[in-house]
Amino acid sequence: MKQSGTSIRLTGAVQDLATEVVSALRGGDHLRLAESLSVRDETGPPGDLALAAVRVLGPDVLLPAVLRIVPPDPDDLAVVRKAVDAFPPSADASPTSRWSHWAMRHTLLRLDPPLDDARTDGTEPGAGWLDGVPWQFLTHQLAVLAPLALPADDSALTRAARHRPVDVARGFVRAVRRRDWLQAAGAGRWLTLLDGVPDTLGLEGGLEFVAQMGGDDPRVALQVQAAQLLRAGAAR
Incomplete structure (x- = not known):
């Protein structure tokens, strides 16, 4: 079965984003997530497809900061927060989807404690x-x-x-x-x-x-x- 155009573009965006993370993990460059996403709105901020790529890659988009290889960038944290809010798990979401969503919030809490507000009680899935x-x-x-x-x-x-x-x-x-x-x-x-x-x-x-x-x-x-x-x- 052939992939749709959107699916192909999303796969490419995820691969590009993973490449950026690998480069940061190897010490090549500081990850600038907000700048490096390949799919953007004309006005500059990442569009829906780019945010979807962040959601697919999950908390690993912030792994260089979690491992203290690079400091977390406030703009990058804002992008991840936007992706988390844009793609919440549905009522019938799979356990892996729920855990991935929880892990992104958990990572944001680790790197940016002010996220801890009324939007989440921090309870992990079973x-x-x-x-x-x-x-x-x-x-x-x-x-x-x-x-x-x-x-x-x-x-x-x-x-x-x-x-x-x-x-x-x-x-x-x-x-x-x-x-x-x-x-x-x-x-x-x-x-x-x-x-x-x-x-x-x-x-x-x-x-x-x-x-x-x-x-x-x-x-x-x-x-x-x-x-x-x-x-x-x-x-x-």
């Missing part, structure tokens, strides 16, 4: 939908929510992952064998934070292999770069 699920499904869901894999956070999702390190490792291997580089990169990011990961997995070499094979996709490069920074203890 993680019960992961109780007892097969390891394949667990890995897929965690990979989709890889931006929540941060050492300073102790959410219900993080605790669910900590209880099943061997299953996440199995999912990582399966993703590599299936050449699903984005899922492998996301699972690998989680594994950098988990105790009890089998030494035989060879996570460091596995991440390097995923970067080599899937690094042309900036979303894969972002997750691998994040995983390698977390593994090296870059987050303080």
